[in-house]
Amino acid sequence: MANTQDNVMIRMEDIHKSYGxxxxxxxxxxxxxxxxxxxxxxPSGSGKSTLLRCINRLEDITSGLVEIEGGTLASTKGDGxxxxxxxxxxxxxxxxxxxVFQQFNLFPHMTVLENxxxxxxxxxxxxxxxxxxxxxALLKKVGLEDRADYYPAQLSGGQQQRVAIARALCxxxxxxxxxxxxxxxxxxxxxEVLRTMRELAAEHxxxxxxxxxxxxAREAASHVIFMxxxxxxxxxxxxxxxxxxxxxxxxxFLNNML
Amino acid sequence: MDKLMxxxxxxxxxxxxxxxIFCVTLVLALPLGILAALGRLSKLRVLSRxxxxxxxxxxxxxxxxxxxxxxxxxxxIGIMLPDMAAALLAFTLNYAAYFAEIFRAGIQSxxxxxxxxxxxxxxxxxxTMRRIILPQVIRMVLPPVSNETINLVKDTSLIYILAMNDLxxxxxxxxxxxxxxxxxxxxxxxxxxxxxxxxxxFKKLEAHYGKYAR
Ligand SMILES: Nc1ncnc2c1ncn2[C@@H]1O[C@H](COP(=O)(O)OP(=O)(O)OP(=O)(O)O)[C@@H](O)[C@H]1O
Ligand SMILES: [Mg+2]
Numbered sequence: 001m002a003n004t005q006d007n008v009m010i011r012m013e014d015i016h017k018s019y020g021x022x023x024x025x026x027x028x029x030x031x032x033x034x035x036x037x038x039x040x041x042x043p044s045g046s047g048k049s050t051l052l053r054c055i056n057r058l059e060d061i062t063s064g065l066v067e068i069e070g071g072t073l074a075s076t077k078g079d080g081x082x083x084x085x086x087x088x089x090x091x092x093x094x095x096x097x098x099x100v101f102q103q104f105n106l107f108p109h110m111t112v113l114e115n116x117x118x119x120x121x122x123x124x125x126x127x128x129x130x131x132x133x134x135x136x137a138l139l140k141k142v143g144l145e146d147r148a149d150y151y152p153a154q155l156s157g158g159q160q161q162r163v164a165i166a167r168a169l170c171x172x173x174x175x176x177x178x179x180x181x182x183x184x185x186x187x188x189x190x191x192e193v194l195r196t197m198r199e200l201a202a203e204h205x206x207x208x209x210x211x212x213x214x215x216x217a218r219e220a221a222s223h224v225i226f227m228x229x230x231x232x233x234x235x236x237x238x239x240x241x242x243x244x245x246x247x248x249x250x251x252x253f254l255n256n257m258l
Numbered sequence: 259m260d261k262l263m264x265x266x267x268x269x270x271x272x273x274x275x276x277x278x279i280f281c282v283t284l285v286l287a288l289p290l291g292i293l294a295a296l297g298r299l300s301k302l303r304v305l306s307r308x309x310x311x312x313x314x315x316x317x318x319x320x321x322x323x324x325x326x327x328x329x330x331x332x333x334x335i336g337i338m339l340p341d342m343a344a345a346l347l348a349f350t351l352n353y354a355a356y357f358a359e360i361f362r363a364g365i366q367s368x369x370x371x372x373x374x375x376x377x378x379x380x381x382x383x384x385x386t387m388r389r390i391i392l393p394q395v396i397r398m399v400l401p402p403v404s405n406e407t408i409n410l411v412k413d414t415s416l417i418y419i420l421a422m423n424d425l426x427x428x429x430x431x432x433x434x435x436x437x438x439x440x441x442x443x444x445x446x447x448x449x450x451x452x453x454x455x456x457x458x459x460f461k462k463l464e465a466h467y468g469k470y471a472r
Binding site (some may be wrong): 056099103105107119124152168 | 278345369371374375377378379381385389390393394397465467470
């Protein structure tokens, strides 16, 4: 909102992240514009999840710059230490983003509808009656309006993940982050989740998606990043990227996936 | 028959002391236990260490010794408490430590993803604890809490040594006076009845909190 001219929703510069002595991210730059779908692919352990989690501060960076919609979430000061935005600013920036996890992470003690209402009512302090129709509309959108009163344990994995997407959307985020949303699902259930995500992409939701689904990356993404060992090895438009990968590493990875 | 009625009436009075210790301890020790568990899990090392020490001390010494300490040793350093208050202090501190360990295990068994989901939805730490974590913890800790609670019923008899007229002491007094074993049997029935009520109550609670787990 702050940065409406160039519509940069996420800007990360020279991101480094270490766990103890192990450097997991070794200088990553990304820029995501409004309405873009960024797909991040790469072998296991390459740092994809870590990068995604640095965007919404589930992990703190070791050095670099993170900007969300033009507001600075984290920056590196002269002495090399990272400074995060103050509590209130931070809350506002992080509030622009919703996240969907590999393991769904629905609240098991709440019904589907309660999962959706929880944050709008208790974080945004909106009236339950006002949120209710929005929540039902979202459930309808993900095809689960008849499951509103079910508990997560009574749903299939694919249904749970669609609820998780609806729950994140119910906070009206500008950006959606997905960390391998279909990896915990049986193959026959991935389709329904990917369909929901494609619909979101078609509605120009800004999305960052870590995925092993090459078809999704090829067809729904506007930009693809291939990561290995904590660096971006190659990136580009999906057509070009998948048709003519330049790096040997990328070709080896893609051959393995297809 | 009259004698039995007299016995039962006397023992009902005794059971009042027992019940008071039981109820007050439970009401105080449960929330204290939650707070102690949160302290034990705190990132503040001082707090976490202090709670660890407190839990070790309470679980590492006999409750009987703790009762004697509060009752006889505290007055020596000028802290005089009424009998009931002294007993309640020892019981509460002791049981809070046991509950703390149960709650700590329960809190730690909630997957990290629950905290992360709450965080990405903008929930604060107190909100996350109150609305997301603790309801799940309660369900998980019900069986061990039920166990401890039933232990508490029987541990109340330890105040016997403080010469307070609880159920057991009343029973013994009558036994000695009348040279008749019946009061012991009546006492056993009292304890069993309390345990039965608790067992039933916890079963209901478990059913209530278990409804979402299919
Ligand atoms: N909390 C942590 N502490 C220490 N090391 C970690 C931690 N989280 C991740 N790592 C390490 O960082 C590296 C990158 O992990 P990350 O989860 O980002 O990989 P990934 O690309 O998402 O892999 P996958 O496809 O298997 O999900 C791995 O070597 C992992 O062992
Ligand atoms: Mg990952």
